[in-house]
Amino acid sequence: MDINFVRERITQLRMAKGISEYQMSYDLGHSRGYINNISSGKSLPSLTELFAICDYFQITPAEFFDPSMGNPNLKKHVVSGLDLLSERDLQLIQSIIAHLIQRG
Template sequence: MCVEEYIPLRITELCEKRGYTKYRLSQLTEMSQTALGNILNKKSMPTVVTLERICDAFGITLAQFFAEDGGRLNLTEDQNEILEIWDNLESKEREILMTFIRSLKK
């Protein structure tokens, strides 16, 4: 699949996975809904900077964006489950979870 087709499909997949609407993604990326719509409708290609903003909104790296398995190699089933749960959390929930995890290290 070429990158022109992959990028909009991947963004759509991540939105569905996170329950984001185009409006929500535009808020998180500080992009207009029109600009996002143009990317999703294959009318324009995002720059690397724009793609980084989109990845930040999803809490992933560019490498994870382009990795077919989300960039999770050689992880145990439990580690994959934890990351799946993490992927579906909102930013505030992630902060709470990180606070809890850090408290376990002490």
């Protein structure tokens, strides 16, 4: 993990949420270019602001720093939906996942 990770991760999460840099800056209570400055490498968020960014995306700092988490909110939504399925449906989902993994 390097210094570019934070800016790339914010961009990844922002794009997954479908919001602009301007909108995110505004939502966080900052000037128009706040997120752009982070994304372009001109600045980094403070620790306090990083926690605010995690809250904004409704993720934990651990999820933010886990590169395997791609879109943590999507995974949370899928997992919570699994709780509502029958055992037979879960087995079907499991076989679909195995098939998709095999296809690569």
